[in-house]
Amino acid sequence: MSRNVAIIGIGMTRFGELWDKRYRDLITEAGADAIKDAGVEGEDIQGLYIGSMSPGLFAGQEHIGALVADYSGLSGIPATRVEAACASGGLALREAYLTIKSGAMDIVVAGGVEKMTDVTTSSAMIALMGAGDQEWEAFKGVTFPSLYALMARRHMAEYGTTIEQISQVAVKSHNNASLNPYAQFPFKVTLEQVMNSPLIADPLRLLHCSPITDGAAAVVLASEEVAKRLVDDPIWIIGSSMATDTIALHDRKSLSRIDSTIIASKKAYKDAKIKPEDIDFAEVHDCFSIAEILAIEGLGFCKPGEGGKITEEGETEIDGRIPINPSGGLKGKGHPVGATGIAQAVEAVLQLRGKAGRRQVKDAEIGLIHNLGGSGATTVINILKRD
Amino acid sequence: MSKGLPLHWRLIPQRYNLIGTECLRCGEKFFPPRQLCPNCRRAGKIREVKFSGEGEIYSYTIIHTPPEGFEFMRPYAMGIIKLIEGPLVTAQLVDCKPEDLEIGKRVESVFRKVIADGSSGIIRYGYKFRLKD
Numbered sequence: 001m002s003r004n005v006a007i008i009g010i011g012m013t014r015f016g017e018l019w020d021k022r023y024r025d026l027i028t029e030a031g032a033d034a035i036k037d038a039g040v041e042g043e044d045i046q047g048l049y050i051g052s053m054s055p056g057l058f059a060g061q062e063h064i065g066a067l068v069a070d071y072s073g074l075s076g077i078p079a080t081r082v083e084a085a086c087a088s089g090g091l092a093l094r095e096a097y098l099t100i101k102s103g104a105m106d107i108v109v110a111g112g113v114e115k116m117t118d119v120t121t122s123s124a125m126i127a128l129m130g131a132g133d134q135e136w137e138a139f140k141g142v143t144f145p146s147l148y149a150l151m152a153r154r155h156m157a158e159y160g161t162t163i164e165q166i167s168q169v170a171v172k173s174h175n176n177a178s179l180n181p182y183a184q185f186p187f188k189v190t191l192e193q194v195m196n197s198p199l200i201a202d203p204l205r206l207l208h209c210s211p212i213t214d215g216a217a218a219v220v221l222a223s224e225e226v227a228k229r230l231v232d233d234p235i236w237i238i239g240s241s242m243a244t245d246t247i248a249l250h251d252r253k254s255l256s257r258i259d260s261t262i263i264a265s266k267k268a269y270k271d272a273k274i275k276p277e278d279i280d281f282a283e284v285h286d287c288f289s290i291a292e293i294l295a296i297e298g299l300g301f302c303k304p305g306e307g308g309k310i311t312e313e314g315e316t317e318i319d320g321r322i323p324i325n326p327s328g329g330l331k332g333k334g335h336p337v338g339a340t341g342i343a344q345a346v347e348a349v350l351q352l353r354g355k356a357g358r359r360q361v362k363d364a365e366i367g368l369i370h371n372l373g374g375s376g377a378t379t380v381i382n383i384l385k386r387d
Numbered sequence: 388m389s390k391g392l393p394l395h396w397r398l399i400p401q402r403y404n405l406i407g408t409e410c411l412r413c414g415e416k417f418f419p420p421r422q423l424c425p426n427c428r429r430a431g432k433i434r435e436v437k438f439s440g441e442g443e444i445y446s447y448t449i450i451h452t453p454p455e456g457f458e459f460m461r462p463y464a465m466g467i468i469k470l471i472e473g474p475l476v477t478a479q480l481v482d483c484k485p486e487d488l489e490i491g492k493r494v495e496s497v498f499r500k501v502i503a504d505g506s507s508g509i510i511r512y513g514y515k516f517r518l519k520d
Contacts, residue, residue, distance in 0.1 A: 140513070201448045
């Protein structure tokens with residue numbers, strides 16, 4: 001495990017309700033863009049890892065590795081679907097990274113895709129609840145927003161976090177999304193609009209929740225030797241980690257923190273030989289606004305319990321002390337679950353290349369991407385750095 | 388997708404009577420039950436234990452957008468209950484108004500209908516909780 005690994009190409013579809021596009025159209029569009037951006041040819045690709053949470057329930061399609069290789073014109077190469085609920089994309093990226101790091105391959109594509117709007121909202125909810133515990137949560141009528149509402153209630157009780165602070169996360173996400181042409185919701189919302197939106201699972205309201213989205217993203221990874229030969233601006237993966245926790249929320253040691261994030265971040269910082277203070281920006285998993293507060297606390301950007309406070313004080317805005325989700329996050333950009341972890345990598349690469357346009361974080365050198373599965377049973381973290 | 392009978396039948400003791408497990412080696416009690424103690428793993432010794440159904444509200448929410456099969460209950464309260472024996476359990480809170488709920492309030496388990504599999508499928512029962520005081 002000694003070779004350095006870089007991202008040398010990125011591609012992604014617009015995120016949204018893409019009724020005219022099929023599952024296979026989305027991932028081949030993103031993949032072709034990434035391969036073109038890397039300046040390589042199809043025959044250079046040695047393997048594929050595709051993050052997809054539930055194509056069986058969303059699109060009636062399994063056997064994703066072979067399907068994507070087939071429709072990409074790459075049949076013959078090994079192609080593996082990776083699943084860790086909403087962290088499937090981040091895990092696909094990590095598996096591709098490990099494959100190159102191990103010396104098994106030199107050029108690998110990591111993709112993520114989900115086609116969620118071909119089923120009714122009710123069916124999509126059933127598919128998403130597969131990320132929780134079927135026997136002891138879903139059976140009782142639990143929904144995903146309600147799991148995060150149960151966490152929000154504890155965080156509010158233990159730390160005095162306010163609904164205004166939680167709502168400010170969504171306001172900031174939409175501000176950033178308004179600067180992102182790929183976002184599902186490229187417009188701003190006010191604090192009043194968030195706080196008066198319909199209740200979903202008290203205290204969480206509609207505008208605290210990420211949407212149902214179609215989309216795909218892909219990145220091309222290469223070993224150091226190949227990356228240096230092919231591109232001028234490789235983005236290095238300097239730390240990568242994954243941690244797990246209990247599948248059901250009620251089995252956790254605490255509801256007001258995400259232990260898998262705390263464990264994974266310590267490992268990733270150690271690998272990268274950096275501290276949280278060295279991170280210039282982060283793309284974190286804000287599937288619900290409270291999740292961003294739990295993420296930034298778990299990642300060490302503030303003390304436990306202070307995530308709401310630093311959000312309210314503007315520290316997480318694009319020009320703040322630690323910009324969080326310059327892309328608009330899952331809330332503003334959209335959340336095609338399997339694609340999300342890869343889309344976070346695409347945003348981080350754009351930022352580190354200095355190509356993020358009006359949402360550019362100034363002098364960004366190191367970015368962290370944080371992808372969560374379920375109510376926190378999986379965390380995948382990757383840390384990216386420019387030359 | 389319609390579901391088979393054994394899926395529910397094999398969990399009847401746990402869901403009807405709060406039968407969980409405990410590890411005789413480390414003493415930890417598990418509800419929902421575990422057949423492998425996460426502390427002792429293969430060295431653990433698991434046996435069944437019945438829980439009292441007494442506990443307090445650890446967290447709660449009011450669900451306004453229910454999943455399929457729960458629409459007629461909308462809105463309903465979902466809680467995480469801390470049982471007096473230690474474990475936390477997820478269940479609906481019933482026979483109460485949303486404004487009556489508060490973290491720390493004492494609750495007790497009740498036996499209720501949870502969901503029916505469509506109009507002609509089986510009816511599944513299980514525990515819910517209500518305020519004690």
